[in-house]
Amino acid sequence: MIENEHERATRMISAEHVEGLPPEERQWLKEHLSVCFACSRKADALSRAVLSVRSMSVRVDPLMIRATVSRVRNRAAEIEEQRRRVPLLWGAASFSFVWMVITGALMWYWFAWLGRSLGWADGVWLSIFLVGWFFPATLVALTFVLMRRPEFSKSQHLLELGA
Amino acid sequence: MYGVASWPMTCVDPAPFELEGLRRGDPDALARLIERYQERLFRYLLNLTGHRQTAEDLFQETWVRVLEKGHLYKDKWKFDAWLFSVARHLVIDQVRRKKAVSLDELVESQPAKPEIGAGDDLSPLELCSRTEQSERIWAALQQLPVPCREVILLRFHEDMQLDEIAQVVHAPLSTVKSRLYRGLETLRGLFEGEQA
Numbered sequence: 474m475i476e477n478e479h480e481r482a483t484r485m486i487s488a489e490h491v492e493g494l495p496p497e498e499r500q501w502l503k504e505h506l507s508v509c510f511a512c513s514r515k516a517d518a519l520s521r522a523v524l525s526v527r528s529m530s531v532r533v534d535p536l537m538i539r540a541t542v543s544r545v546r547n548r549a550a551e552i553e554e555q556r557r558r559v560p561l562l563w564g565a566a567s568f569s570f571v572w573m574v575i576t577g578a579l580m581w582y583w584f585a586w587l588g589r590s591l592g593w594a595d596g597v598w599l600s601i602f603l604v605g606w607f608f609p610a611t612l613v614a615l616t617f618v619l620m621r622r623p624e625f626s627k628s629q630h631l632l633e634l635g636a
Numbered sequence: 637m638y639g640v641a642s643w644p645m646t647c648v649d650p651a652p653f654e655l656e657g658l659r660r661g662d663p664d665a666l667a668r669l670i671e672r673y674q675e676r677l678f679r680y681l682l683n684l685t686g687h688r689q690t691a692e693d694l695f696q697e698t699w700v701r702v703l704e705k706g707h708l709y710k711d712k713w714k715f716d717a718w719l720f721s722v723a724r725h726l727v728i729d730q731v732r733r734k735k736a737v738s739l740d741e742l743v744e745s746q747p748a749k750p751e752i753g754a755g756d757d758l759s760p761l762e763l764c765s766r767t768e769q770s771e772r773i774w775a776a777l778q779q780l781p782v783p784c785r786e787v788i789l790l791r792f793h794e795d796m797q798l799d800e801i802a803q804v805v806h807a808p809l810s811t812v813k814s815r816l817y818r819g820l821e822t823l824r825g826l827f828e829g830e831q832a
Contacts, residue, residue, distance in 0.1 A: 487824075491791070491816045492798065518827040519820060525773035526792040526823075531679045534692070538674050541696045542667045548700050549663040 478505060482512040486519055573610075580606055650715050658706040666706075670699055673719060676794060680720055683789050684727050686778065694730065698723040713803075716794065720804045724786075776826045784819035787812055 485502045488494055494502065506513045581602065588598025650669060657665025677698060681691040701722050709718060777785050790801045802812045
């Protein structure tokens with residue numbers, strides 16, 4: 474299909490606003506619009522539409538801005554607090570790990586000695602070692618994790634409510 | 637009482653020290669950026685959601701997210717494009733939470749026309765005229781599909797380049813162009829109809 478002059482002009486009217494036109498096409502469009510009332514009306518309508526979009530104004534509530542700044546500051550303080558805790562947490566975890574390795578070995582020998590002294594089978598003192606040495610720490614860790622969860626969801630909920 | 641957001645914007649890009657503050661999570665730097673970009677971001681969100689309260693909530697969420705993700709910001713990005721991109725993701729997240737599948741769904745959830753107005757330093761007549769004009773273009777924009785409305789606003793209100801718009805909307809350049817052409821075609825039709 475051969476594009477007629479009006480279709481070409483309509484396409485160019487939009488193209489001028491979207492990506493611009495090369496000088497020769499702009500000149501052609503200008504000449505066409507000067508003699509074609511229908512296309513000129515289209516160009517005028519589109520120019521007014523674009524101008525209206527550009528001049529559109531929207532009210533911004535200063536209270537919302539203040540609330541936003543305040544919320545950002547609160548969140549920044551929370552993040553800072555979390556950052557401060559990270560080295561402490563890593564230090565505690567590292568110390569616990571080293572302590573566990575050292576004392577774990579000592580306790581292993583102590584349980585083995587106790588088992589032999591009391592005449593227990595290897596399986597018995599090994600089980601007592603596992604239950605007495607690993608499980609309490611695991612249970613404490615699990616309890617700690619489970620206790621923290623409801624707090625987290627509650628604070629999230631409050632956050633969503635804007636409290 | 638109200639700040640007014642209108643084109644042309646005199647919003648300069650953030651200074652390097654502000655961007656450094658953003659990466660460090662400095663709340664003072666963030667406060668300056670909020671002050672500077674408040675109108676543009678709010679207008680973008682308002683036009684995207686069509687709902688003042690939702691736009692206000694998302695506005696706050698966006699700046700909190702900017703604070704949390706500020707360390708990921710790279711100098712090669714344009715700050716406004718990055719900011720709008722963050723805001724857009726939050727809008728999409730919210731739509732998803734409401735069981736919708738795309739931005740088009742927002743069209744169906746516009747309960748109210750937002751408050752539109754002009755500056756306090758204008759005469760009552762000018763104020764009335766600008767308010768009327770803003771309401772008219774608002775009504776016209778609401779008739780566009782959200783993806784078209786979004787690119788129209790980014791192009792003509794935020795004065796963004798096509799490649800920046802593509803970065804914000806995460807779409808190929810050709811898609812951005814076709815949305816722009818489609819949106820302009822509809823707007824032209826609406827304004828031609830008014831003229832007749």
